[in-house]
Amino acid sequence: MALESDMKAMMNQTNQEDVDRYPASLRILHWVRAILILGLLWAGWHMTGLDDEVASKFEVYYPWHKSFGLLAILVALVQITVRLRTPRLPQPPQTLARYEQVLSRFVHRGMYTLLVIVPLMGYSMSSTFTLSDGVFFFGVNIPELLPKNDNWFVVFQWLHKVLAYTLLGLIVLHVVGAIKHRLFDRDPRSDVLRRML
Secondary structure: OHHHHHHHHHHHHHHHHHHHOOOHHHHHHHHHHHHHHHHHHHHHHHHHOOOOOOHHHHHHHHHHHHHHHHHHHHHHHHHHHHHHHOOOOOOOOOOOOHHHHHHHHHHHHHHHHHHHHHHHHHHHHHHHOOOOOOEEEOOEEEOOOOOOOHHHHHHHHHHHHHHHHHHHHHHHHHHHHHHHHHHOOOOHHHOOHHHHO
16 A cells, blocks of 8 residues: 555655656757857847958858848747647746746746847848848858838837847846756755756
């Protein structure tokens, strides 16, 4: 009887651990997307600081930034689709304070929204800029759907920059929160990082 009780407890713990961890597909997409976004943020910051006379600015940085930007939006859309189709996802730990749960939900929704909007603003910049040589996706020319208009280009450029920095701010909050829960919270059940490892 005690053996049967122990077996049930072990099975419940295993099932709980499965629910508390994201599926492998979402964990892989999370880390691939993280590397892409951090690389794009660095490249965007670096390339815009280069003088226009630097050949690599327009021959290397901009084309690759555009290609990886389109890849980032595709990865984000796949991740969102997988999340919506996954019936059992981990819920926020009950050990978190109410404000932490609300902040976490806000940060996640904000990041997912900006992961789609920021690349779209970049695409809109290239599409409307009269001197743009097009939007390439690793050598494939993507149709420019918006009419050429430098006034709109300025608007999209501003939105792309401001929203990219907003995304960076949310990423910092996300990382700080994960570190806080892992290293400083007293209850080990608050460690949300293990769900993505």
